[in-house]
Amino acid sequence: MATTVVAETSWKDKIKNVVVLVEENRSFDTFAGGLTYSSNIDGLVDRRFCNPANVSDPKSVYVCARPIANNVAPDDPNHGISGVNMQVLSTYHPDEAAVDAGYEKENMMGFVTEQGSTYETVNITRAAEVINYYAQDHVRVFAAMAENFVLFDRWFAAVVYITSGTSHGHGRNDDAFNVAALPQRSIFQQLSENGVEWINYQNSTTQPMLNPTTGFNPDSLFYNWTYTSGAWKTNIKPIADFYADAAAGTLPAFTYINPECCSYDSFHPPSPITTGEGFIKGIYEALRASPQWNETLFVLTFDEHGGFGDHVPPPVGVPAGDDLTYTELSPDGKNMTFNFERLGVRVPTLHKGMNNGGEYTHTSIAAFIAELWDLDNLTPRTEWSSTFEHLITDEFRNNTPVTLPNPEPF
Template structure:
């Protein structure tokens, strides 16, 4: 379409005195405007129309002139997060026999063996079988140097060593001088069948099981629990006295939540260790150790009343009867995790709750999957200890611990889901993935480089509510 816009003609009488009178028999010529002026006028009119429309909508419909999108989890159905960290079982040891989903990376249809002497290629092989005992006869070595031997077949791995996962039986024999009793040594590599662990099997079958979730540290309990709650152990690689005197100086999730006015309680059933929140100077000096650390009976009462805080952290008993740490009987541990689940399931808050069950570390029990290497540490502190051969070994917290069983439970997660590697994020699922998820859920700052590297599991929270079992099976005493 061609626009023919002409300037308006001046009236005949409107002329300067010096102008000659026009020839009234000749019509004035119409002069078209330059094209660029036409385009400019049209563009200006369009912009003014759009601005007017936005103003009307803003005033009439209450729409912000500069809309702000919600944060990633602003509409999450999860309002309460409950974390229970049990003790000292590897994934293969506890979940190695699960059969409900053939994609689980475990020991079903897999032959996994260790030599009885990793230095002797002709030594007898000890192979995993689903005959683990209800009460383990020994507590395997789960120190940093013991973990080195189990994973690398040496107490002193260097950059040229590949993780072989062949040293568990050798280390067990060395720890207990049982070279002539391979059936006893085999307890470190044997595993449980679904019939042995009906409670955990039902949890996994009804919710989300991670089959590639790694402990944070290839070592003992408290360094892993520190990583779980702060993203670093501050250079600690053993259960030393700092954990008994509230000496850790770093910021923890508990301090973060208090600063953000998010309620939390550390419910504790432990007797031999301080509850995890009391590892930290801040908890002890702020008064939160008196107000926010409570005995386990408060958990069951709060769950029943529907008054659980937004974040509940549960310490189990440790380490004799229901934490799973040897010599705890497996069936008593099963009864304990059943009681926690059923209390949450019966709570008025269940429909807004995410329950995370994991284990602090592998406890020296075997697993066939190599832990990731070249992982960002929580800080720049290293740890040195004396290995059983009398030489020092130094760990820089740059690789993860061994796989541990982990389950997400909620009416907002899928049924029977098996989560392996993260598909759309770097890193590997590990203990600090919990801190990454909480940071996204509640807009918290990332605590450490390890947390930043860890993937979140927020994608496993769906927008579909579903019914879940009110009761789990009874434990099996065997």
């Protein structure tokens, strides 16, 4: 007698579309540290997080984080690598300071010091904005999404690594990003090589023109392949097309969304928090109403902490994407070299699923995509990164919110 074998349904069979929205420049503590719907969130509720005004002065006054962050940040904190060294390690030169017991560990105590130095101010109230955070009522859209889906509170930034697993030795957004000069293989190239359709939707007042005077390019156009292959003409579309494609049920297998940079909906100072929340609300509700919703994985993250404070030290000793290093002149006039073996500061990240656990970084997205569509790992960092398919539930939820709260001025 013949036996019929029914194969177990794989999590891969449930996901036909992946949508990734990357906002800008907010740390986990700043944006999500005030969430109160769960006591398990590793944020700032019931936690005292303080920095000295001057980390090099043993008698310095301390300033503590409060849930009074402004809707529009008055300053854009330093988020260059030497500045992050000061924020995380209280020194611009951790290699030189390693012998000093006070600098051996990432103490996360230099945010206010760096802010005061960057803006040459002794106004502690102004400098303290770098560690202040938002109350839950100030991020109503994000809070509703976090409560209904997965909030990662151990997700660490890696900036350009999010789309290629390496920055190819770049430590800042130099002109190479404006003229499609990054030579490494990206997820966009990888997907095209494997016949997986993708679109990079962008919300910009300028179209990508490969000219530094026209504004910042969408992420897929950082890479030379996107230009030389012609994909920049076929696979980069305005955000209006995203809403139309979502409504029609014609989103590609992989959707990558860039907000504008950097004045109104990206969260990057001086973008208002309320405007950025409105943008997230529109993206989510378009997906929720789409015929593709049942088979869509949605990930919302932030590209980096943007210099804003966080109390959790990022992991060190992780694989770099390659053997390239980056050197820049620190504010003290001395060179600093970075080997990319430390992750960035935590950023708030959401995932359409339930339950949480583990430690993640931006290359977790590329690693997950490699698992989903049976692709190779782009770099050693991608291969090392945790993936999150175990967070995908076996049952479809039909009670997810159709609409999200409206942002309210504060």
